[in-house]
Amino acid sequence: MGDWRLEVFRLSVYVFFPVGIFWYFNQPDYFEEHVTKRREDRLKMYSNPEYRNEVEEFAERMKRRQAERLKKDEMDFIVDED
Incomplete structure (x- = not known):
């Protein structure tokens, strides 16, 4: 040491x-x-309006993906519950 x-x-x-x-x-x-x-x-x-529109479109796509994923998880949970 x-x-x-x-x-x-x-x-x-x-x-x-x-x-x-x-x-x-x-x-x-x-x-x-x-x-x-x-x-x-x-x-x-x-x-820049072009950039802002692109960011808003991306945010909307991410929200849709998350909603679809939540719906799928909810359906899987309901199926597993039965």
């Missing part, structure tokens, strides 16, 4: 690595550069 210096090193890595990552990614410059820019790009994309 290691001696006390190895344990101190491991403890410092366990404590300071998450703190360092938290500090780095919560800097205002990083936030403005990456997060705000992506949010604006996404909002521009959502304002």
Whole structure:
């Protein structure tokens, strides 16, 4: 095994690595550069009527699939119950 210096090193890595990552990614410059820019790009994309229609059609298809799957599961449950 290691001696006390190895344990101190491991403890410092366990404590300071998450703190360092938290500090780095919560800097205002990083936030403005990456997060705000992506949010604006996404909002521009959502304002496009063609894209919005495609998303709505996809959501409708998923709702229909889920309804069909629930109906099938319900029928299987009713058959198994008898």
